[in-house]
Amino acid sequence: MKDLNLLYTFEALWRDHSVSIAAANLGVTQAAVSSSLKRLRHEYGDKLFAQVRRRMEPTPFAVQIAPLLLESLELVRQADSQMAAFDPRDCRKTFTLRMRDIGEVVCLPSILKALSAQAPMARIHTVTGSVDETLNGLSTGRIDLAVGHLPTLQTDIHRTLVFSQYYVCAMRAGHPLAGKKLTLERFIGQQQLLVEPGSSGHHTLERALVEAGGRKNIWVSIPQYLSAPHLLLETDMLWVVPHALGKVLSRYYPLLLRPLPLKLPDFEIGMYWHDRFHRDPQNKWFREIVGSALRESVAA
Known part of the structure; x- marks a missing residue:
């Protein structure tokens, strides 16, 4: 086996009988586990694990080679344990x-x-x-x-989720809507500042604005977040911003944060x-x- 990481996938499927549970325990996506299983099947010329009702059950060949593979993985772990301690x-x-x-x-x-x-x-x-x-x-x-x-x-790639975030609406102190309830109609009717970080996952925001009828009011689009407060202070634009960032910026800029009337998923x-x-x-x-x-x- 050229890629020793495939051993961890085999062990997880052998133990968990589930692609989703194996992925969660390995800290990778289900797609990554499925890809590793595909490579294992190609390498051994056997399906190795087959779906039986809701469980991934090993084939007879998988049962035959499992003791050797699991023993090899244990030797790898023993070698890992000999790594120098980090101070x-x-x-x-x-x-x-x-x-x-x-x-x-x-x-x-x-x-x-x-x-x-x-x-x-x-x-x-x-x-x-x-x-x-x-x-x-x-x-x-x-x-x-x-x-x-x-x-x-x-x-x-391994991934661990650390915290969840949601969007709020930011406006300058003294904004015409500051003392009013921020309804969807008022929100959509106002000029919008849109931050579009091209290499992240924040693309649902623009789609939601367009679907709500606010395309014509997207007045300014920028790729970075930190110029946004300066643009708000001199205009009546509204800015949809992640809550954690809005909370920090409002400590240093005269910004007001309001609940967002537009339905957006947490991220x-x-x-x-x-x-x-x-x-x-x-x-x-x-x-x-x-x-x-x-x-x-x-x-x-």
């Missing part, structure tokens, strides 16, 4: 995070605080880029961790890393630091 106090690495400006505002302060406390000699570098660039960076190790809403980032903020570094002690420690900091940043 964050001695770490001088510059960790590279893929995140947009919204993540730098909402999440990065808490990450820096945690990193400073546990690894004072470590440093942080942030980058952005397309999904393909992010995937390439994660696979080569140029990016240690991606943070954000990246539902299309899947191939050989998940997650951490993403490549399977190559899944068991690396340094990467694992960094994921734990960032995950804890992300949850703290939203709770604040």
Whole structure:
């Protein structure tokens, strides 16, 4: 077997008898498990696991080879356990995070605080880029961790969801609608500021505005979040913004946040890393630091 990671898929299916449960326990998508199973079937020339009612049951050939494969996986785990321990106090690495400006505002302060406390000699570098660039960076190790809403980032990628977010409406203090109930009719009739981050998953917003009849009132479209408050202060535009970002910005700008009358689904903020570094002690420690900091940043 050329790819030892396929052993983990075999073990999970053998144990869980379910693609969805195996994916959840491995921390990958169902599509990733299905892809690995397809590669296993091609390599062995056998179906290995077949759907029987609601369970994935092993074929006779899978039963025959299972003891050898599971024993091999145990040897791999024993080798992993011999990896050198990681001491964050001695770490001088510059960790590279893929995140947009919204993540730098909402999440990065808490990450820096945690990193400073546990690894004072470590440093942080942030980058952005397309999904393909992010995937390439994660696979080569140029990016240690991606943070954000990246539902299309899947191939050989592990993901853990950290917190859920929803949208609110931001307007300047003194806006004509500030003292009124923000109905859908009033919302749609107002000029809109639309942030379109092309490489993330925030594309449902524009569709919802168009479907509600607000296409003609999309007055300004920009690719980044942090210029938006400045544009609101001199106009009567409304801005649909993730709640966590709106809450932070309203501390520093005279902005009002109102419940959004437009129906939009909540979205998940997650951490993403490549399977190559899944068991690396340094990467694992960094994921734990960032995950804890992300949850703290939203709770604040």
